[in-house]
Amino acid sequence: xxxxxxxxxxxxxxxGPGGNAGPGLDGHLARHGxxxxxxxxxxxxxxxxxxxxxxxxxxxxxxAGFPAAVKWDxxxxxxxxxxxxxxxxxGEPASAKDSVxxxxxxxxxxxxxxxAATAVGASEIVICVADHSQPAAASIExxxxxxxxxxxxxxRASVERPPGRYVTGEESALAGWLESRRALPSMRTNKSVPVxxxxxxxxxxxxxxxxxxxxxxxxxxxxxxxxxxDETPGSTLVTVTGAVRQPGVLEVELGTPLVDILARAGLExxxxxxxxxGYGGAWLDPSRVxxxxxxxxxxxxxxxxxxxxVIALPTTACGVAETARIVRYMAGESAGQxxxxxxxxxxxxxxxxxxxxGRTGPDVLERIxxxxxxxxxxxxxxxxxxxxxxxxxALAVFGADAAAxxxxxxxxxxxxPTVLTLPEAGxxxxxx
Amino acid sequence: xxxxxxxxxxxxxxxxxxxxLVLLTGTMVLGILTAGxxxxxxxxxxxxxxxHRRVSLLAMVFLAIHVLTSVLDTYVDVGWGAIIVPFASxxxxxxxxxxxxxxxxxxxxxxxxxxxxxxxxxxxxxxxWLAYGSWPVAMAHSLGMGTDASRPWMIGLAGACSVxxxxxxxxxxxxxxxxxxxxxxxxxxxxxxxxxxxxxRGTPAVSRAPAPSWPPAPSSGIPTRSTLxxxxxxxxxTRILERGPS
Amino acid sequence: xxxxxxxxxxxxRVRVDPIACDAYGYCAELLPERITLDEWGYPxxxxxxxxxxxxxxxTRAAAVCPRRAVLLETVMVxx
Numbered sequence: 168x169x170x171x172x173x174x175x176x177x178x179x180x181x182x183g184p185g186g187n188a189g190p191g192l193d194g195h196l197a198r199h200g201x202x203x204x205x206x207x208x209x210x211x212x213x214x215x216x217x218x219x220x221x222x223x224x225x226x227x228x229x230x231a232g233f234p235a236a237v238k239w240d241x242x243x244x245x246x247x248x249x250x251x252x253x254x255x256x257x258g259e260p261a262s263a264k265d266s267v268x269x270x271x272x273x274x275x276x277x278x279x280x281x282x283a284a285t286a287v288g289a290s291e292i293v294i295c296v297a298d299h300s301q302p303a304a305a306s307i308e309x310x311x312x313x314x315x316x317x318x319x320x321x322x323r324a325s326v327e328r329p330p331g332r333y334v335t336g337e338e339s340a341l342a343g344w345l346e347s348r349r350a351l352p353s354m355r356t357n358k359s360v361p362v363x364x365x366x367x368x369x370x371x372x373x374x375x376x377x378x379x380x381x382x383x384x385x386x387x388x389x390x391x392x393x394x395x396x397d398e399t400p401g402s403t404l405v406t407v408t409g410a411v412r413q414p415g416v417l418e419v420e421l422g423t424p425l426v427d428i429l430a431r432a433g434l435e436x437x438x439x440x441x442x443x444x445g446y447g448g449a450w451l452d453p454s455r456v457x458x459x460x461x462x463x464x465x466x467x468x469x470x471x472x473x474x475x476x477v478i479a480l481p482t483t484a485c486g487v488a489e490t491a492r493i494v495r496y497m498a499g500e501s502a503g504q505x506x507x508x509x510x511x512x513x514x515x516x517x518x519x520x521x522x523x524x525g526r527t528g529p530d531v532l533e534r535i536x537x538x539x540x541x542x543x544x545x546x547x548x549x550x551x552x553x554x555x556x557x558x559x560x561a562l563a564v565f566g567a568d569a570a571a572x573x574x575x576x577x578x579x580x581x582x583x584p585t586v587l588t589l590p591e592a593g594x595x596x597x598x599x
Numbered sequence: 600x601x602x603x604x605x606x607x608x609x610x611x612x613x614x615x616x617x618x619x620l621v622l623l624t625g626t627m628v629l630g631i632l633t634a635g636x637x638x639x640x641x642x643x644x645x646x647x648x649x650x651h652r653r654v655s656l657l658a659m660v661f662l663a664i665h666v667l668t669s670v671l672d673t674y675v676d677v678g679w680g681a682i683i684v685p686f687a688s689x690x691x692x693x694x695x696x697x698x699x700x701x702x703x704x705x706x707x708x709x710x711x712x713x714x715x716x717x718x719x720x721x722x723x724x725x726x727x728w729l730a731y732g733s734w735p736v737a738m739a740h741s742l743g744m745g746t747d748a749s750r751p752w753m754i755g756l757a758g759a760c761s762v763x764x765x766x767x768x769x770x771x772x773x774x775x776x777x778x779x780x781x782x783x784x785x786x787x788x789x790x791x792x793x794x795x796x797x798x799x800r801g802t803p804a805v806s807r808a809p810a811p812s813w814p815p816a817p818s819s820g821i822p823t824r825s826t827l828x829x830x831x832x833x834x835x836x837t838r839i840l841e842r843g844p845s
Numbered sequence: 846x847x848x849x850x851x852x853x854x855x856x857x858r859v860r861v862d863p864i865a866c867d868a869y870g871y872c873a874e875l876l877p878e879r880i881t882l883d884e885w886g887y888p889x890x891x892x893x894x895x896x897x898x899x900x901x902x903x904t905r906a907a908a909v910c911p912r913r914a915v916l917l918e919t920v921m922v923x924x
Contacts, residue, residue: 546863
């Protein structure tokens, strides 16, 4: 296995033991170096950083993969002063990357937020952390206080604690909560029109995206592009769980084969499938496990990068049971605004649970497939789309097992406890 | 001459008032049935909704004539102000005043519907609910004014109108309870879901009746393992992966 | 205002706001050529632009919807 020679400059996570200098400001500066952000109006600097972000090809790391430069442009050209919103909600239960960033590199997050705020002319930064994530919130608040003491707080920053539900992290829902305490997604037809808080535009970015911005501001777009693929350069964080010896958050170069990522996390069982992207992502057949981990190749393989979730499902588990639990959870997380989601998700969940229990007719698989097609794209947000995708991928990847379940011959793993962890009955409380 | 024109006006007032009452009753019944999503095989539902709108417009026309002729009739002194200011008439202020209240409510509904594009959906709906008040007020006004109230045909008419409105209200209440019970039994949320939910600070994002899809796993029978949440703040693997064989 | 080239014309496309929609179903009755109802009574919309004969029905569907959920968009269509 040939090793890539790494650039000397640090990326998001420290490499090797002893590389982690702690979350404080001194450790941050020692590890990454200083970053000069002008406090006064500096059009040359603003133009320069906008150009750098565009040249870097950075796309959002919050699941949608939208080009960051296009977002900045659409916000900067509005007449009212924008707000920068740092989305560290991490509503996806299987993801931990944003919590890790806030706990271990809060100053990198702040750097990125300050850079973005100065570039688009924002007057304030709001960092949104889920109400049940106490360590992450404490860490970022301490970092803000440190900056104030050191006199390097460029823009006013505050921390908000919205309720940690699945859809609260959606851009328009988060903006809606900041505006009127109602975390409901709105109908968005055009992603290049920014969300607004009241009358003011908001630049909403995932915490990891802003960390990447902070690195691009220091080292430039060419350095950023030294890693990754041509279409999607850079590194990204993945949360690997399931049948692995060392579950956790890994920083990987985009384009790394998925099998290598699983090997690094210590895959310890024979694979039945890999869940990619999140609970609204997609199952991947084990025959395609050497797919490069990047949005393009994953989409071609029928999967998605999403928020960097990788869950290894062993052959001892039952894919039908896991999918049934996923859909039931997602049904409970619906914002309740759109009929196809409100009615369709519980219907599919019921079908899958009946399939798991073996008490269905022979046409249940067709009904599930039809219903998944019926909800796809028919809500205001992408919540039903994600469920449609994960259900369809389950029918493809677990096809033989599902057919056996439908005939009343469930697999050996169907009575075993499930592998995926899901919050039960409300946020922050886990399956016990 | 004056007396005969006054009589003509008076007859017109009475006649248009009765027609307006009947049309208002029709509007109410159609509105209740439409909102309650009544379906018949012979009529498409959209036609029902459009009929409600058109009958209400017709009712307003007759109401306008009724109001005009009552003011123009000099035999009794009602006064122009009494059209919209309740109880401002010198002639039988209470009963006329009730009529004025009815006119005010109808005007509010009409204006809000005309400006529907500019006001929020919830504002429009709140004002439209005022329409429920206009019918009993109109009925009381009709019976209280007394001119034809004692005639048997008027009593019959008033009775028929009341039966129609109260009957459709009763149907609406019963049917809603039945469909809600059916939906809950089927494990699905009912259709009467308000489009917007306001969440007071500190409560979960969406404050609505708990979706029957909670609690999930126990009722489905799928066993879950006792396990910890994944590494919210535990050890992280902090290595950058080398690229594999290219 | 730009000129409309002879190879393109203005068309009207029907969309439904899924948040406002409350499954009354009037739109599907008026415009079955573009709107059908799913098993829960909510509209499945065909986004093909309507031609001149159906524009009037599409407008009527938008007007009669009690939740104002039917939206009409003008688009440029190739002939």
